[in-house]
Amino acid sequence: MQANDAQTLVLCVLADGPLHGYAINSAIEELVGERLGPGSLYGALTRLEAKELITPAEGQGRQRPVRLTPKGRQVLEQELRAMAKVARAGLKSLGVSTN
Amino acid sequence: MRPHQLLVRLYPGAFRERWGEALEAETRAAGWRSWPGLILTMADLWLHPLLWPADSRLQRGQRAATLGVAAVLASAGLGRLAAEQGVPLTVRPSGHWPATACLTLLMLGLALVAPLPRLTGSTALLLAEVVVRRLGGPALLGAGALAAAHLAPGSLAATPWRYAVPTAWWGAIAIGAVQCCRVLASLTAPVLLAPGSGRLRLGLGTLAAATTLAGALVLGSATTHPHPGALAIAAGAALLIPAWTLARTVRDLRSVPID
Numbered sequence: 001m002q003a004n005d006a007q008t009l010v011l012c013v014l015a016d017g018p019l020h021g022y023a024i025n026s027a028i029e030e031l032v033g034e035r036l037g038p039g040s041l042y043g044a045l046t047r048l049e050a051k052e053l054i055t056p057a058e059g060q061g062r063q064r065p066v067r068l069t070p071k072g073r074q075v076l077e078q079e080l081r082a083m084a085k086v087a088r089a090g091l092k093s094l095g096v097s098t099n
Numbered sequence: 100m101r102p103h104q105l106l107v108r109l110y111p112g113a114f115r116e117r118w119g120e121a122l123e124a125e126t127r128a129a130g131w132r133s134w135p136g137l138i139l140t141m142a143d144l145w146l147h148p149l150l151w152p153a154d155s156r157l158q159r160g161q162r163a164a165t166l167g168v169a170a171v172l173a174s175a176g177l178g179r180l181a182a183e184q185g186v187p188l189t190v191r192p193s194g195h196w197p198a199t200a201c202l203t204l205l206m207l208g209l210a211l212v213a214p215l216p217r218l219t220g221s222t223a224l225l226l227a228e229v230v231v232r233r234l235g236g237p238a239l240l241g242a243g244a245l246a247a248a249h250l251a252p253g254s255l256a257a258t259p260w261r262y263a264v265p266t267a268w269w270g271a272i273a274i275g276a277v278q279c280c281r282v283l284a285s286l287t288a289p290v291l292l293a294p295g296s297g298r299l300r301l302g303l304g305t306l307a308a309a310t311t312l313a314g315a316l317v318l319g320s321a322t323t324h325p326h327p328g329a330l331a332i333a334a335g336a337a338l339l340i341p342a343w344t345l346a347r348t349v350r351d352l353r354s355v356p357i358d
Contacts, residue, residue, distance in 0.1 A: 021121040037133045038125035039140030042118045050150040050159070050355045064121060 006036050006044035011053065011068065011076040018057035018067035021045065048072065103127055106137050111144055117152035146344045149351045160293035160357035163303065163348055165283040167212030170306050170341035171205055172276040174313050177334040181317045184331035185324065197316055204309035211302025214283060214291040222290045229286060233278040241271030295358045300349050307345035314338030 013019065013027035021041060029035045036044070045066065048054045053072030057065040068076070091097075100108075103126040107119055126133050144150065148166050153159045216226060244267040247255060255261050283291065294302065317335030321328065 021118070021125065025125065035129075037136035038122055038129055039133065039136035039138075041125065042114075042122045043140040043143060045118065046114060046144065046150050046152065049152060050351075052356060064117070 006040045007048055007053075008076075008079055009036065010041070010044050010048060011072055011079070014054060014066065014068045015073070015076060018065040020063035020065040022063075023065075101127075102131075103134065103137070106134060106141065110141050111148070111151050113151040113153065114144055146340075147347060147351060148344075149348050149355050149357075155287075156357045157287055157293065159355060160296070160299065161214065161284060161287050161291070163299050163352065163357065164212045164214045164293040165280050166344065166348060167208060167299070167303050167306050168283055169276075169280045170310055170345055171209045172279065173341050174205060174310050174338060176272065176276065177338050178313055178317065181321065181331045181334040184321075184328040184334070185326075197312065201309055201312045201316065204305050204312065208302050208304075208306035208309055211298055211305060212294060214286075214293045216291055217289050219289075226286065226290055229282055233282050234275060237271045237275035237278060240267055241275065244268040244271060293357075296352055296356075299357070300352050303345045303349045303352070307342050307349060310338055310342040310345065314342055 009028045009032065010024055013024055013031060016027075019027060024045075025035045025041055028041075035041075045054065049056075049066070052069055053075055054066045055069050057067040104123060107115065107123045107126065110119065110122070122137075126137060148162045149159055151162065153162070216222070218226070244264050247260070247264050248268075255264060287293075293299070314335050314337075317331065317338060319335075321331035321335050324331070
């Protein structure tokens, strides 16, 4: 996965709690400054659900919210740690302080 | 119907049931600029049936098994189509053995991916009922075409029915193949049991190799044929689509649990 990978972005914004599709995209817009295309968003949701990284959250009406599973939380943490490691190394090479 | 609604309608049914309404609303809001992405995702999903929303892991396994059977049926149909165009698999590049290897791989792959029936009295009855309901029509159509061709070949040749009979025959085969896949997809445990993930990966990988070989053989034969036919070349190229889908599904099986 990459920092702008649709699946990573969806997992990231779901870390705060269950959201439905539109709210996920709004949270992504807030995070990175632009919305995902509808195809990318629902394609990512479909893949994440198939991998059992997200699951439908129950009892919240027609909007079909989803939430992270424990496995999804674990995968997200691994991905973010890997990205942070790469970011730290890259910034160090550029001579940019991370503090 | 508006274009964005039409595009959403073209998505797989399982996807539409889960996300169709929300996708339609988002697409309406995003406007025409979202259409290319929508089309790409639609194509991607059709090539990845394992990812479609499912009620259970077993259902995903069943879909993967059905994909394998569908690939075998598509390969048989397209191979037959190429042969009808004068491009049998056995002509080139080196005689019979590549076609034999291809057929062996197809049969081995089919044996590995085919869901196994668990026959008790009630499940056998259910299986028989579904098979008759789904396959009875195409079987009758095919039998009718066969009977017409054998019983009145001379009188048919001079009438417009000469086109209707082969159309009915090929139609019966195509409908039968589709219905076969629908039977497999609709019957889950305890009637039919899809193989586990290891066996499915092996079977789908074998089928991916078989369909790639079949596509390469048909394309090779068609393009080196003295009178290359567009239909035979198209059949060869079309064989590479199931090969691609199968290979991607084998990859998907690493991250998508099915058992």
